[in-house]
Amino acid sequence: MIDFASLIEQTDKTTKTNQKVKALDDFFKHASDKDKVWAIALFSSRRPKRAIKTSSLRGFAAELANIPLWLFEESYHIVGDLAETIALIVPETHHKNLSLKLTLSDIIEEIIDLKNLSEQDQKKYLFDRWSSLNYYSRFVFNKLITGGFRIGVSQRLMTKSLANVTGIDKDIIAYQIMGDWKPSEISFKDLILSPKKESLIYKPYPFYLAHAIDVKLENLGDCSHWIYENKWDGIRAQLIKRSNEVMLWSRGGELISSQFPEIIEMGNMIENGTVIDGEILPFNNGNIGSFNDLQKRLGRKNVTKKTVNNNPTILKAYDLLEHNHSDIRIKSYANRREALNKLVLDVNHPNLDISDFHEIKNWEDVVTAHSLARSKNSEGLMIKNKNAVYKVGRKKGDWWKWKVDPLTIDAVLTYAMRGHGRRANLFTDYTFGLWRIKNDEKKELVTFAKAYSGLTDKEFKKVDAFIKKNTLERFGPVRSVQPQLVFEIAFEGIAPSSRHKSGFAVRFPRILRWRIDKSINEANSINDLENLLHV
Amino acid sequence: MRVSLLEFNINGIYCPQADTYIDAWRPVDRVIISHGHADHSKYGHKKYLTHHFNVPIVKHRLGKVNIEGKSWGERFTINGVHFSLHPAGHVIGSSQVKIEYKGEVWVYSGDYKRENDGISTPFELVKCHTFITECTFGIPAFSWKNQNEVMEEINQFWNECKLLNQTAIVFAYSLGKAQRLIANLNLDIGKIYTHAAVENLNEVIRTYKNLPETYKITRETKKEELLGNLVIAPPSTHGSSWLKKMVPYVTSSASGWMTFRGARRRRAIDRGFVLSDHVDWKDLVKTIRETEAENIVCTHGYKEIFSKYLNEIGYNAFIENTPFEENELLVEND
Numbered sequence: 001m002i003d004f005a006s007l008i009e010q011t012d013k014t015t016k017t018n019q020k021v022k023a024l025d026d027f028f029k030h031a032s033d034k035d036k037v038w039a040i041a042l043f044s045s046r047r048p049k050r051a052i053k054t055s056s057l058r059g060f061a062a063e064l065a066n067i068p069l070w071l072f073e074e075s076y077h078i079v080g081d082l083a084e085t086i087a088l089i090v091p092e093t094h095h096k097n098l099s100l101k102l103t104l105s106d107i108i109e110e111i112i113d114l115k116n117l118s119e120q121d122q123k124k125y126l127f128d129r130w131s132s133l134n135y136y137s138r139f140v141f142n143k144l145i146t147g148g149f150r151i152g153v154s155q156r157l158m159t160k161s162l163a164n165v166t167g168i169d170k171d172i173i174a175y176q177i178m179g180d181w182k183p184s185e186i187s188f189k190d191l192i193l194s195p196k197k198e199s200l201i202y203k204p205y206p207f208y209l210a211h212a213i214d215v216k217l218e219n220l221g222d223c224s225h226w227i228y229e230n231k232w233d234g235i236r237a238q239l240i241k242r243s244n245e246v247m248l249w250s251r252g253g254e255l256i257s258s259q260f261p262e263i264i265e266m267g268n269m270i271e272n273g274t275v276i277d278g279e280i281l282p283f284n285n286g287n288i289g290s291f292n293d294l295q296k297r298l299g300r301k302n303v304t305k306k307t308v309n310n311n312p313t314i315l316k317a318y319d320l321l322e323h324n325h326s327d328i329r330i331k332s333y334a335n336r337r338e339a340l341n342k343l344v345l346d347v348n349h350p351n352l353d354i355s356d357f358h359e360i361k362n363w364e365d366v367v368t369a370h371s372l373a374r375s376k377n378s379e380g381l382m383i384k385n386k387n388a389v390y391k392v393g394r395k396k397g398d399w400w401k402w403k404v405d406p407l408t409i410d411a412v413l414t415y416a417m418r419g420h421g422r423r424a425n426l427f428t429d430y431t432f433g434l435w436r437i438k439n440d441e442k443k444e445l446v447t448f449a450k451a452y453s454g455l456t457d458k459e460f461k462k463v464d465a466f467i468k469k470n471t472l473e474r475f476g477p478v479r480s481v482q483p484q485l486v487f488e489i490a491f492e493g494i495a496p497s498s499r500h501k502s503g504f505a506v507r508f509p510r511i512l513r514w515r516i517d518k519s520i521n522e523a524n525s526i527n528d529l530e531n532l533l534h535v
Numbered sequence: 536m537r538v539s540l541l542e543f544n545i546n547g548i549y550c551p552q553a554d555t556y557i558d559a560w561r562p563v564d565r566v567i568i569s570h571g572h573a574d575h576s577k578y579g580h581k582k583y584l585t586h587h588f589n590v591p592i593v594k595h596r597l598g599k600v601n602i603e604g605k606s607w608g609e610r611f612t613i614n615g616v617h618f619s620l621h622p623a624g625h626v627i628g629s630s631q632v633k634i635e636y637k638g639e640v641w642v643y644s645g646d647y648k649r650e651n652d653g654i655s656t657p658f659e660l661v662k663c664h665t666f667i668t669e670c671t672f673g674i675p676a677f678s679w680k681n682q683n684e685v686m687e688e689i690n691q692f693w694n695e696c697k698l699l700n701q702t703a704i705v706f707a708y709s710l711g712k713a714q715r716l717i718a719n720l721n722l723d724i725g726k727i728y729t730h731a732a733v734e735n736l737n738e739v740i741r742t743y744k745n746l747p748e749t750y751k752i753t754r755e756t757k758k759e760e761l762l763g764n765l766v767i768a769p770p771s772t773h774g775s776s777w778l779k780k781m782v783p784y785v786t787s788s789a790s791g792w793m794t795f796r797g798a799r800r801r802r803a804i805d806r807g808f809v810l811s812d813h814v815d816w817k818d819l820v821k822t823i824r825e826t827e828a829e830n831i832v833c834t835h836g837y838k839e840i841f842s843k844y845l846n847e848i849g850y851n852a853f854i855e856n857t858p859f860e861e862n863e864l865l866v867e868n869d
């Protein structure tokens with residue numbers, strides 16, 4: 001445990017990639033195989049199931065620190081992370097080293113077993129561990145319990161380090177750690193060193209992700225080497241058909257087959273030894289819908305026929321990664337695309353569509369297409385090199401994404417909440433309203449979005465001072481604010497929504513700038529927002 | 536009608552009986568200054584009273600002002616009100632202000648810490664009926680390690696930089712934190728270079744207090760001579776062109792806010808050291824208990840949370856607003 005905690009401490013201490021990788025190398029060189037597998041699991045978002053309620057954790061921590069629960073909660077709100085709060089608040093004791101001999105896998109096994117203990121025994125166990133671990137071990141221990149193990153080590157860095165230590169190519173390692181495997185049931189050998197053939201049939205390939213374009217189109221060279229296609233805002237996924245089994249994997253590494261039975265059904269029509277990279281999109285009456293429609297399908301465990309009928313989806317195929325049982329990622333994009341085209345025609349199924357594909361005669365065509373993208377409900381263009389192989393992860397050079405410009409609207413600040421961490425004493429989380437004309441011709445402000453990024457520290461400070469002086473009412477951490485400040489809010493997309501007060505859901509709202517020049521009467525209305533639907 | 540010994544008005548912390556202010560934030564006739572940080576020693580008052588050690592600092596900052604120095608514990612009486620200054624341990628020359636009138640004692644803490652930092656006169660406990668306390672770090676998530684441990688961490692960081700032939704940069708407030716580092720770091724490792732803002736204060740302080748030798752960075756300073764050495768600079772230089780000549784360098788910050796894992800990352804600093812010139816939670820609670828005060832006035836920091844807690848454990852706690860905190864979180868001048 002101590003070596004894993006010090007790995008986290010080392011990677012926390014530096015912002016430099018090569019030093020993080022060096023710390024990882026040290027860990028992977030010395031850790032037991034069992035600990036290695038668990039570390040790989042943790043760094044690739046496979047954490048043990050939460051074995052204890054966070055409300056119990058908070059109560060126990062407050063009790064050990066001898067403070068009232070509300071004070072713990074206030075501190076938690078300021079620190080912003082539960083594992084960190086507990087690690088900071090429980091008192092340092094001096095009978096340390098007690099837990100030092102425990103390995104990472106020992107601790108994880110204990111944590112998994114926690115669910116079988118009575119609340120009293122859980123408490124006793126936690127008090128024991130909290131009192132006998134040093135700060136970083138305590139923090140990591142809490143992270144293991146609370147989950148969400150997002151720590152300054154990306155999957156990419158871990159893959160790189162495993163490649164350093166084992167001598168296996170990093171792309172092969174990236175592939176081997178994809179898919180559904182259980183850290184408690186697999187050995188380091190079976191996972192990384194020499195995986196069994198059968199285990200590979202379930203694995204998707206690592207996704208190739210585009211970079212936002214940061215060069216002039218003309219600088220991409222001869223335009224005839226490139227194509228463009230529309231970029232869709234759905235769920236990026238791989239459809240796999242191997243050994244008569246069909247699987248659908250999301251980019252986040254989740255198996256989502258059960259949520260999209262109509263796509264699985266279509267997958268049955270495909271030959272074995274096929275992997276398609278595509279986007280799951282809402283598709284109603286022949287039109288591509290908005291992400292909001294798709295949200296109705298996500299998070300549902302049981303998808304009924306009715307759900308499928310009301311909110312049908314298709315797979316828009318972008319690429320073909322495996323064909324006739326062989327990995328064709330090293331073939332050129334043009335080649336893969338040709339094979340994909342033939343496959344989609346052969347399957348000829350309403351739930352499988354192929355992405356558009358446009359040769360480029362001159363770069364102006366791309367600019368025109370970009371300006372039309374929003375009207376097609378697409379979120380921009382993808383520009384791809386015909387000769388490109390299918391790479392691993394986000395890489396520059398051959399795939400570029402060019403998103404449409406965000407939509408913007410001027411809205412009034414109506415509510416504010418305190419930020420986290422260093423900004424905990426400042427009001428930095430804002431709610432914005434737009435005007436609606438009521439029946440009696442009077443105007444009211446209706447909430448349309450929340451945003452908490454986009455201002456400089458200086459601006460946040462000014463807005464914070466304004467909020468503190470112009471608070472109307474307090475509701476716990478939230479304050480209603482005298483409507484007076486106007487901000488330009490940018491967002492990626494808009495869709496009608498009955499779940500939102502304004503009647504519309506907007507995607508990725510953020511503050512573009514503070515409109516000091518505008519009074520609240522010049523802010524936009526819900527009608528203006530609705531008009532953006534048709535832009 | 537009984538008048539409160541001290542009240543908070545739009546100009547500052549006011550003693551009506553003595554017609555005297557403490558740390559006034561608007562120009563007044565007579566003010567007692569707790570310490571030299573900018574938000575406590577403002578320009579424009581007619582008459583300043585402060586500790587001898589703070590006089591040169593205030594003069595350095597504000598130029599020609601009518602200022603009188605007092606010794607620790609020296610009693611001065613204004614219209615029947617007895618005042619005296621007592622060490623607050625926050626920065627050199629920082630004091631608590633004791634106010635006594637007809638047997639009633641109030642103490643205004645200013646900014647303070649309990650640990651002896653080796654450069655400021657150590658904190659002296661003053662018993663009182665009403666204690667006006669700062670609570671910059673007034674939640675239980677803040678708990679300082681002892682100074683030696685933190686200095687060891689910084690020494691180690693310096694050594695690592697030296698090994699890689701890089702310049703170690705520590706961002707620290709020019710008054711207080713900078714001298715604390717200079718007085719405590721291991722100068723066997725190398726030389727300490729300073730930003731002009733830091734060195735100017737060093738020079739002022741050296742007129743009455745020993746401080747190890749430091750080297751001001753000037754236009755003539757070559758980047759080669761900085762390699763392997765340590766540079767102390769105010770936080771405002773982070774990201775400025777001034778830093779450019781020090782490449783290759785590694786940045787760090789010494790501040791109580793570095794307690795939060797996210798703080799270093801958010802500020803894009805390579806390393807964070809938890810070192811504060813304010814009291815942490817346990818020392819805050821301990822100090823309040825030891826003053827034996829019944830009434831506690833909380834200013835500056837997490838005052839709502841802290842006063843609520845004090846009320847729960849049996850104190851008579853209030854909050855008062857001061858403009859001190861306006862800058863606190865963003866410039867991090869602890």
Ligand SMILES: [Zn+2]
Pocket residue numbers: 570572625646868
């Ligand atoms: Zn101060």
